[in-house]
Amino acid sequence: MLGTGMPKIPISRTQVMASPIEKVFEVLRDIHSCPDWSPWLIADPDFKLDVQNDYYSWEGAISGSGRMDLVRDEANESITYDLSFVKPWKSQARIHISLAVKGDATEVTWTLEHSLSFFLFWKKKSIQAYLEVDYDRGFLMLKNLIETGSVPSHLEFLGREPSPSFVGVGIKRSGSMNGFEQDIETSYKEVKDYYPEGQVFSVYYTWDLVRKEVAYFIGVRLDKTPGVIPDGMELINVPGMEVYALRHRGPYSHLSNGWSAGRMHGRAKIFRQSKRFPPFEIYEDENWEEPVVKICLPMK
Structure with a gap:
């Protein structure tokens, strides 16, 4: 649950994905696939991961540590996750993803509300800017994964x-x-x-x-x-x-x-x-x- 009274950062993005709504929902609901499109884990080649049916947690020297939990889902309509960061700083986010048929494709709307610790309020603008980039990167990797089955981004x-x-x-x-x-x-x-x-x-x-x-x-x-x-x-x-x-x-x-x-x-x-x-x-x-x-x- 998001902390009450904490500084909030709202972010919303929409993309059309060239895939049937059933497949889009299947990928989004599959916790095991979430690390494949994580904008943080791609930067950390040695992270440790614990994946279960309704959550995954990670820990790494680069990516810090945190956990993503499935809150609720409605088949082919929406999914809600809670995302908790422990390191490098404590914060929480509620992620809501809604789906709509768009011809032969699927319109995916990703909204989230990110809550920061009070001691970070003075960095809100810069943190929001970096978070927007991070979520845009993750959304694009998700789109590739759904449409092609892989993410064509490789780091050495x-x-x-x-x-x-x-x-x-x-x-x-x-x-x-x-x-x-x-x-x-x-x-x-x-x-x-x-x-x-x-x-x-x-x-x-x-x-x-x-x-x-x-x-x-x-x-x-x-x-x-x-x-x-x-x-x-x-x-x-x-x-x-x-x-x-x-x-x-x-x-x-x-x-x-x-x-x-x-x-x-x-x-x-x-x-x-x-x-x-x-x-x-x-x-x-x-x-x-x-x-x-x-x-x-x-x-x-």
């Missing part, structure tokens, strides 16, 4: 490694996070038109989830400084440094799983992030639809 935790210095030429842009995925895809293709053989990378100067603002550079790595820089582009120097690295394989829409995992590893004190240079990502192949991306978090 590479750990500490050296990152050599390099120069890059590309485009620096800023704006709203709304439509960011389309904006960076356009920028990626624009850069590749000029430098089809270059390896693409992105540097993130600003990623403000509360204000929904982003500022980034996307360009290609070069062996040496070019004699001519195309109009509208600029040159940057990326210094050599030690980074904490993760590799994500899968559609770009799931890349936030990697960035969120990096944030969680930092919060768990697996590494200490430096602010001397912004975090960046390197595209290790040429497939924009399902890229292999190395995420690099500068270390102290």
Whole structure:
């Protein structure tokens, strides 16, 4: 039960899933499948899990600990869960998922009310912003699991490694996070038109989830400084440094799983992030639809 008088964070999302309502309900009701689309457990390769018919609990160095309990369900109509976090901080959430037939598909509406401990009230805006990202990630993984039977998002935790210095030429842009995925895809293709053989990378100067603002550079790595820089582009120097690295394989829409995992590893004190240079990502192949991306978090 949610704590009375505690600071509340409401979140609601709706998606149409290309699957019959019976199958959608079956997956949502199956407690054993819940860890497959958890936005937290994907970041923790060594978590411990206890799964029963009406609840599951977890504990891990990265994901913390908590439990999700089935409260009630109505076949092919709705499901309600209680979600309790113990670590890294205590909080509770009531999750209600309602289903409706939408032609040959199913409309899934996910609503929740998250209750925070009183000592976290001053962080409510930032916690809400991160929770919205987490639940969006989980909702997308759920959609993939229901529609295709698997989640095409895979993480490798590479750990500490050296990152050599390099120069890059590309485009620096800023704006709203709304439509960011389309904006960076356009920028990626624009850069590749000029430098089809270059390896693409992105540097993130600003990623403000509360204000929904982003500022980034996307360009290609070069062996040496070019004699001519195309109009509208600029040159940057990326210094050599030690980074904490993760590799994500899968559609770009799931890349936030990697960035969120990096944030969680930092919060768990697996590494200490430096602010001397912004975090960046390197595209290790040429497939924009399902890229292999190395995420690099500068270390102290």
